[in-house]
Amino acid sequence: MSSIATTQIIRPARTLQGSLTVPGDKSISHRYAMLAGIAEGTSKLSNFSTGADPHSSLGCMEALGATVVRGADKTVEVTGTAGSFIQPAGALDCGNSGSTMRMLAGLIAPHPHTFTMIGDHSLTMRPMERIRKPLMQMGAKIDLVDGHAPITIHGGPLTAIDFDTPIPSAQVKTAVLFAGLQAEGTTSLSEAVRTRDHSEHALRAFGATLTRTGERLSIAGGQKLKAIEATVPGDLSSAAFFLCAALLFPDSNLVLDSIGMNPTRAALLDVIVALGGRIKVLQVEEHHGEMIGTIQVNVAPGGLKGAEISGALSAQIIDELPVLAAIAPYTRDGITIRDAKELRVKESDRIALVAKNLKAMGAEFTEYEDGLAIPGNQKLHGAVIDSGFDHRIAMAFSVAALRASSENEIQGAEAAAISFPEFFTYLDSLCQC
Numbered sequence: 001m002s003s004i005a006t007t008q009i010i011r012p013a014r015t016l017q018g019s020l021t022v023p024g025d026k027s028i029s030h031r032y033a034m035l036a037g038i039a040e041g042t043s044k045l046s047n048f049s050t051g052a053d054p055h056s057s058l059g060c061m062e063a064l065g066a067t068v069v070r071g072a073d074k075t076v077e078v079t080g081t082a083g084s085f086i087q088p089a090g091a092l093d094c095g096n097s098g099s100t101m102r103m104l105a106g107l108i109a110p111h112p113h114t115f116t117m118i119g120d121h122s123l124t125m126r127p128m129e130r131i132r133k134p135l136m137q138m139g140a141k142i143d144l145v146d147g148h149a150p151i152t153i154h155g156g157p158l159t160a161i162d163f164d165t166p167i168p169s170a171q172v173k174t175a176v177l178f179a180g181l182q183a184e185g186t187t188s189l190s191e192a193v194r195t196r197d198h199s200e201h202a203l204r205a206f207g208a209t210l211t212r213t214g215e216r217l218s219i220a221g222g223q224k225l226k227a228i229e230a231t232v233p234g235d236l237s238s239a240a241f242f243l244c245a246a247l248l249f250p251d252s253n254l255v256l257d258s259i260g261m262n263p264t265r266a267a268l269l270d271v272i273v274a275l276g277g278r279i280k281v282l283q284v285e286e287h288h289g290e291m292i293g294t295i296q297v298n299v300a301p302g303g304l305k306g307a308e309i310s311g312a313l314s315a316q317i318i319d320e321l322p323v324l325a326a327i328a329p330y331t332r333d334g335i336t337i338r339d340a341k342e343l344r345v346k347e348s349d350r351i352a353l354v355a356k357n358l359k360a361m362g363a364e365f366t367e368y369e370d371g372l373a374i375p376g377n378q379k380l381h382g383a384v385i386d387s388g389f390d391h392r393i394a395m396a397f398s399v400a401a402l403r404a405s406s407e408n409e410i411q412g413a414e415a416a417a418i419s420f421p422e423f424f425t426y427l428d429s430l431c432q433c
């Protein structure tokens, strides 16, 4: 994050009421931006994410020869390169976005150019060997610096592989699928944990054929993509902050419309119900394979219970774990999170930062290498919160602050703009003091 540091004061609230339309899903926006950039024709994307990260992907597509027109009302038109990226004039700047760097690496590796991919300080600390390995197996020549960006890709023809993803990562899966789309032969892969399947839906929407046999996904190389018109569903990972905030007040009532409810992304809703939240699905429809719905959330009369989150579930709600940890002290039985070591290599070490900020607010907890155990029934006080310039930490602790006994100061609050620039405005309008 390079913008000017800002601090937000969050005061304790009494309730949360109202309805909300969150901006377009970050994961889907990345994929539509990239596939539109390689497709033939002009894709018209509505409700594109307002977060800085998917705009990093758009910027990279422009550098690779696509034309991008950003409309006023969250519409983006991308005229693609019909399968041929150009040699970019400079480095591809992925900003703060792991998704951009990892997924784009697979998309560009088959092209006969030399690419350099760079990112900000946080992105430069994140592991990139995980994409180098399968892409190298396909024949790509990729240089990293000690396992990290800057990444240099000496692009050229790739051949198909059979790949078993060792870590649950939709970004790695996507890098392999995007490379496989352009490789010689049929690439297949299987995942130990089934991660978000937006890439599979997006590839099909742009005209590619993908097959699934049991847990194995296959994609034949040499397929050409065609532009689409699409509306990006609202981002459930952004909505998560408001869903969890609503759980903190017995008389809250929140309606979320046009929200993405893809089953591989929606496990948070099951956790909320297990915790004692009530979710009513008011309407649901499908668009390009993605479920979009309207939901209403409030708290059941018994209040919030507790939850144990581990195994595949931790991978499926990895981005929502910080906010669940932040509300854990206010539950009755607490929340335990295990098998979430990946949190340590996100935009920050999210386990360490959650621990630091819970401690600052006076909470008790146990920190593990792969998670946290946070007892319930605790009273938290105001503190200075260190976001670590990590968007999800800034927003998670803004939610924790709503039930503290005094105001909290969120330092590095501008990080929210990475995925959800409107977050503080919406929080202000929905919360009643």
Ligand SMILES: O=C(O)C1=C[C@@H](OP(=O)(O)O)[C@@H](O)[C@H](O)C1
Pocket (backbone or CB within 6 Å): 026, 027, 028, 098, 099, 168, 169, 170, 171, 172, 196, 318, 319, 342
């Ligand atoms: O595919 C995606 O859009 C994402 C996958 C997850 O990362 P990993 O693939 O590293 O698990 C997630 O944390 C990230 O916010 C977005």
Ligand SMILES: C=C(OP(=O)(O)O)C(=O)O
Pocket (backbone or CB within 6 Å): 053, 096, 097, 098, 099, 100, 319, 346, 347, 392, 419
């Ligand atoms: C981890 C995240 O994103 P990325 O990996 O794309 O930086 C996130 O948004 O929480």
